[in-house]
């Protein structure tokens with residue numbers, strides 16, 4: 089399909105340009121823009137992608153995706169070397185990483201099992217409750233979760249003599265993982281599993297009547313979303329160098345929903361767009377306005393998006409593009425008349 | 426011969442309302458049976474019980490001798506029960522092809538497959554074939570939300586057939602179709618192979634009596650008459666029960682589920 093010649097070249101040129109921009113970006117941009125904006129937006133985008141996947145294709149809006157990321161983050165922190173046990177990691181990092189991703193996926197599946205018969209507001213409420221339970225668990229348990237302090241001094245692994253948290257390395261890591269997950273999600277929605285999932289979104293009763301075990305598909309989707317969120321949780325742990333109850337608190341949970349809605353809940357791309365805008369506002373609201381206006385700005389952005397473009401920034405962009413196309417097509421007619 | 430469908434004493438209460446009251450029906454393999462009755466008689470509820478959307482309050486359902494009365498809907502479908510809905514239940518965000526592909530795949534293994542079907546995939550080919558059979562070949566990549574009402578009804582029937590059912594439950598398939606659109610449907614109904622046993626709910630008496638070999642009439646949840654179309658046409662009880670308010674029912678039937 090890529091080889092449909094005339095349209096194909098433009099596309100290849102565009103992709104090459106984009107790849108060049110992505111690869112060269114950390115070499116000319118200041119470190120703050122590479123890591124704190126670029127890489128962190130991708131980390132947030134990955135966690136949000138897990139929600140957008142559930143919502144866009146399964147019609148399920150969960151508040152607990154940050155919780156799932158937190159389960160993976162905490163698991164990895166517990167198994168790694170950190171400030172309280174310097175140098176004495178419980179497991180070598182590849183094992184710890186695998187277990188962290190596994191536990192995040194499992195958390196996703198469990199949340200799916202609990203909430204699979206609910207939808208809409210009740211699904212939001214149940215996942216909120218689950219998230220709050222995990223938040224209080226991390227805050228009150230000192231033996232395993234280190235209570236209010238959480239974990240600090242968690243180092244990213246060293247591969248080929250390079251720390252994965254080196255600014256440029258971390259940027260490439262996040263970018264590579266983000267692109268891979270995005271591609272995997274885009275592929276999955278065209279498989280029989282993915283099409284059936286969209287069938288559930290449109291009409292679960294009919295899908296059951298066609299021979300599908302609807303709940304199994306829903307739980308599987310929560311598992312997939314759990315894995316994606318877990319990857320984001322691990323990257324977030326390495327980015328912050330630690331994790332604490334605040335990382336899985338109600339603000340963090342709701343932020344994921346806000347990012348998803350700002351970007352557009354209808355398409356995976358929206359997750360990254362929303363995350364980028366969110367991180368920009370987070371960093372620059374303080375400069376542009378009087379101190380501590382971050383929440384006001386985010387809240388206003390959220391409100392404006394919900395009121396004027398229910399399909400988020402992606403929706404605005406697509407409407408503009410459609411209008412421009414229509415404009416181009418009608419222009420010659422206008423000239424002849 | 427073992428009946429294709431054997432229902433005994435089927436009863437369903439919604440709270441105090443008895444929507445289906447002690448109904449027993451035997452269908453021979455390949456039989457064409459029409460179910461008639463005024464609105465609210467319990468016909469759709471009877472279908473919902475057979476398909477497994479609700480569990481009955483009492484009574485049993487056997488499909489070719491197998492007790493399916495307590496199975497979840499998707500198990501019954503895999504055993505060969507298939508249905509259409511009075512108001513189309515389609516996947517509006519998916520294309521015609523994807524709707525039919527899901528219908529073909531639903532009764533096959535590997536429903537959770539994570540491989541994108543190749544263009545030569547046999548199930549995809551079957552889905553295309555069904556699109557042609559129900560007259561939607563030219564709309565195969567269109568989103569269902571872009572189809573006309575008539576086209577949606579055609580797809581509704583195609584999806585019920587695509588899984589290769591043994592027992593087909595058609596709930597007013599002609600509902601809302603124009604006079605011009607009806608013949609396509611009645612022709613298709615007549616041409617269905619005898620390997621499929623069919624129960625049809627139909628408000629149009631002419632269509633039902635021409636097509637069916639046997640007629641069951643329901644009223645207030647109960648089966649009040651069973652006989653040939655000829656007996657039905659001349660039965661005074663049916664005239665009193667059903668034909669009396671027939672016109673009023675056909676007019677209001679579109680708005681009900």
Ligand SMILES: Nc1ncnc2c1ncn2[C@@H]1O[C@H](COP(=O)(O)OP(=O)(O)O)[C@@H](O)[C@H]1O
Nearest residue numbers: 439444462463464465466467468469470471682
């Ligand atoms: N899910 C339900 N909950 C409560 N009452 C129902 C439900 N479905 C149907 N009914 C009631 O059962 C009766 C029979 O309805 P239905 O089977 O749809 O009749 P028909 O298809 O013959 O017009 C009606 O009185 C209807 O209101």
Ligand SMILES: [Mg+2]
Nearest residue numbers: 468469511682
């Ligand atoms: Mg009905």
